[in-house]
Amino acid sequence: MIKMRLIRLLKGAGQYVVYQILWQWLSLLVQIVIVWNIAGLIEDAGKQGIRTERILVALGIIIPGLLLRFVCDRLYTAASFRASADVKRILRGRIYQKILRLGPSYREQIGSAELVQMSGEGVEQLETYFGRYLSQFFYALLAPLTLFFVLSPIDLRTATLLLLAVPLIPLVIMLVMLVAKRLLSRYFDIYYGLGDSFLEKLQGMTTLKIYQADRAAADDMDRESERFRKITMKVLTMQLNSTSVMDIIAYGGAAVGIVSALARFASGELSLAGVLMFILLAAEFFLPMRILGSFFHIGMNGMKASDRIFAFLDLPEPEVGKAELGTGNIDIRMEALSFSYEESRPILKGITLELPAQSFVSLVGVSGSGKSTIAGILMGRNRGYGGSLRLNGEELSRVSTESLMNHLTMVGHDSRFFRASVRENLLLAKPEATELEMKEALRKVNLLSFIEAQGGLEMQLASNGSNLSGGQKQRLALARALLHDTPVYIFDEATSNIDAESEEMIMKVIHELTKSRTVLLISHRLANVVGSDNIYMLKDGKIAEAGSHAELMRQAGAYRRLFEEQSQLERFAGGRRDSHA
Structure with missing residues (x-):
């Protein structure tokens, strides 16, 4: 043997x-x-x-x-x-x-x-x-x-x-x-x-x-x-x-x-x-x-x-990209983008959209329409896509993983935290970050006073941050993302399943980022995408509608119906809270 x-x-x-x-x-x-x-x-x-x-x-x-x-x-x-x-x-x-x-x-x-x-x-x-x-x-x-x-x-x-x-x-x-x-x-x-x-x-x-x-x-x-x-x-x-x-x-x-x-x-x-x-x-x-x-x-x-x-x-390795994206803002273009996890079940079917540099673009649609798959492809998690996806004119498959990670940051709804101090979890994004930079990031997400009351940056997090509330975890994830400081930010349902105060705070930071960064927001709540430069509504792996909020409302299509339904439900929920008060 x-x-x-x-x-x-x-x-x-x-x-x-x-x-x-x-x-x-x-x-x-x-x-x-x-x-x-x-x-x-x-x-x-x-x-x-x-x-x-x-x-x-x-x-x-x-x-x-x-x-x-x-x-x-x-x-x-x-x-x-x-x-x-x-x-x-x-x-x-x-x-x-x-x-x-x-x-x-x-x-x-x-x-x-x-x-x-x-x-x-x-x-x-x-x-x-x-x-x-x-x-x-x-x-x-x-x-x-x-x-x-x-x-x-x-x-x-x-x-x-x-x-x-x-x-x-x-x-x-x-x-x-x-x-x-x-x-x-x-x-x-x-x-x-x-x-x-x-x-x-x-x-x-x-x-x-x-x-x-x-x-x-x-x-x-x-x-x-x-x-x-x-x-x-x-x-x-x-x-x-x-x-x-x-x-x-x-x-x-x-x-x-x-x-x-x-x-x-x-x-x-x-x-x-x-x-x-x-x-x-x-x-x-x-x-x-x-x-x-x-x-x-x-x-x-x-x-x-x-x-x-x-x-x-011996597993086959993807072709290693060596292209570097360089410094500055990133322009993203997708043309006839397709993807499937299984051959018999296509997820994306010819998606064509643009994320110009320093723009605020949103993806909306029902669950399973392919929104998170697009985010996964952008972050290099889902390979083997069809069509074209270019960053500053460079095909994604030719871009090195290191360069991609240095230019794109994604915040999802389930960001991972490790059993360590707040400082150590923040330093993952920027190992050379100073204490002042970390505190400034926490201040931006309105979490600094809470952290300082719990021992400051040395506050110990439980496994996956289980000693924080859902909203606090998301705000800490956003603070870590801010430290990474990349030209492109992707938010994949980053405001789902959290309290209204945390959602409002996170959206405030996102809107601030749109002034100097390319931002892609994926959200099931249409009220959060109203200020987007462009909104793409996905349905069954295709783009059903596209345009600004005002343009989509004038079209009186699926976007407007979904927006009005959500607005009515939120007014009803707000009325019920008032009556109980």
């Missing part, structure tokens, strides 16, 4: 595998010297008694030999650790670099849960593979040959018998491999599936509780966990059974060799020292291969983990 691609990929860690083999082999040679001295000492005692000089000579070899074996074992452990550390560093670095090359659209090709499991458990499997299994594989081949070379001059027949019995262990390993390959494939499929399911249900726990579907979700998890338990027990049973068989072969083979040596000694064909050498070293023919057998499941797990990792590393 040696995968050359894996070894080539991790050539930096390969040297430590060689060191492990070297230290084990040197330890074996030292053990042979120690056994030879002990056997000679016992033979001398049986023949003529032991002289003090002979004992001192033997001790002068045995004691340093034991110390040398201890040093070799420590060096082997150190090399094993270095190999493991290098594997984790190299592989996780490769996975990270692959994610960067895939760009913002990487989630189109791999799930987040699988990626986390691959970077965690998958890499850990290969850490053990390189740290223990690989060196043991080569040492298990080298040790019997070394012992045969040493013992064959003493008694060729017994040494040959021991050497011929050693391949029985890898034969068992090969038979087990035929069963294990399919079993481990199922094991990892179920394992990664369980991780995806668990993450999905954990993230949706609030929704499950609201609709009292948490019990059904828990039952689903129980069933999936039971499947995983059963497949795990099958893997463990297979490993236990194979270990038992290998023990029988290893110790049985050593016993056969010892019996052969004793028979040769009884017939006078082998000296006392010779028979003691075979008795004390017979097990060493089999133990390296036996230990390899115990690492067999590690090797198989490592192979399956490497298959997953290589499948990810």
